[in-house]
Amino acid sequence: MLTYLILIGGLLGLFLGGDWLVKGASGLALRFGVAPMIVGAVVVGFGTSTPELLVSLNAALGGQPGIAIGNVIGSNIANILLVLGTAAVIGPLVLTFAEFRKDLLWMAGAVLILPYAFWSGEVSLVEGLVLVGALAVYLVISLKGSRGEVEDIDAPANLWANIGLTLLGLGAVVLGAHYLVQSASIIARDFGISEAMIGLSIVAIGTSLPELATTVMAAIRGERDIALGNIVGSNIFNILAILGITAVVTPVPVDARFMAVDTPVVIAITLALLALVYFVGRMNRLVGGAMLAGYVAYIALTGGL
Known part of the structure; x- marks a missing residue:
């Protein structure tokens, strides 16, 4: 029972x-004059991926590579099928390909790098540097191409309040990541579930x-573009930053x-999302429900592998 309470506490720490x-x-970014586009696409995108980074680093350094890699791939799959599916069920999403073309193509390119990174049976320092290098290129391109406005960012106006909130958030995700990995590993061993599947x-x-x-x-507030932008940015960071930085620290x-199994799945659903945005430009409740059903089926069908 204590292990499950620690697991829930770790999840709560990551969420908050x-x-x-x-x-x-x-x-802080707005306070110091960082371009609004970068705040929305990069700062927020990287911020929501911080839990994945810390969990994967903790797992890899703790000798649990299945959780480290499973977390990256599983998060990308969950972001598309579970998160976007949920948003579409709440309210139909209108998706404009032209607005997200660069980021969608980068997301597709990131998942297509995975077979190269995994081919040798180990994500080594070299592959890690390639991923981090690709991330640097993406950030430079985003910085040069920044434009538009990000409105209604829910953050304190006071400088010290922002610093305190940032440090508090960092501490919470560090502790949450540590206890989540530890408790998940214990549960995996107790039930004979592989670390890969737990991840x-x-x-x-x-x-x-x-x-x-x-x-x-974002979906509840009718900000449909934010719903897609958050997922696309997060998926790019999950592979290029999280897998890349983890591999640079330790193979x-x-x-x-x-x-x-899982790499072909994440490639397929990523390309399917790209095609959906390009050819249809809309995600209704029926599509959202199908995505949620697909996620349940994926977990159920692959759980025993």
Whole structure:
């Protein structure tokens, strides 16, 4: 029972800490004159991916590579099928390809790098540097191409309040990540579940809670473009930043199932989302329901692998 309480506490720490970190970092960025487009696309996108980064680093350094990689791939799958699906069920999403073309193509390119990164059976320093290098290029392009406005950023106006909120959020996600990985590993061993599956499901959903909260609130408020933008930005960072930085810190062994099962799945649903935005430009409740059903089916069908 204590292990489950620790797991819930870790998830709560990630959820609240991610929210505080995003608000504080956004307030600081605006306070120091960072372009509004960068605040929305980069600061917030990276902020909501901070739990994934800390969980994967903790897992890799703790000798649990299945959780480290499963968290990255599982979060991308959950972001598209679970988070966007939930947002579409709440209210139909109108998706403009021209507005998100650059980021959508970068997201597709990021997942297509995965077979290269996993091919040798280990994400090594070299692959990590390639991913981090691609991230740097993406950030430079985003910075040069920044334009438009980000409105209604929910952050304190006071400088010290933003600093305090940022530090508080960082501390919460650090502790939340540590206890989530530890408790999830104990549960996995007790039930004979592989670390890969724990990373792909429980941990991935837990670290996607900031994206879920942000996207659902955006859908409720009718800010449909934010719903898609948050997911696209987060998925890019999950692969390029999180997997890349983790591999730079320590080589990450790759379970065979990731190459055989989960990588093809995340590539397929990413390209399907790209096609949906390009050819249809709309995601109604029926599509959202199908996405949620697809996520349940994925977890159910792959859980025993």
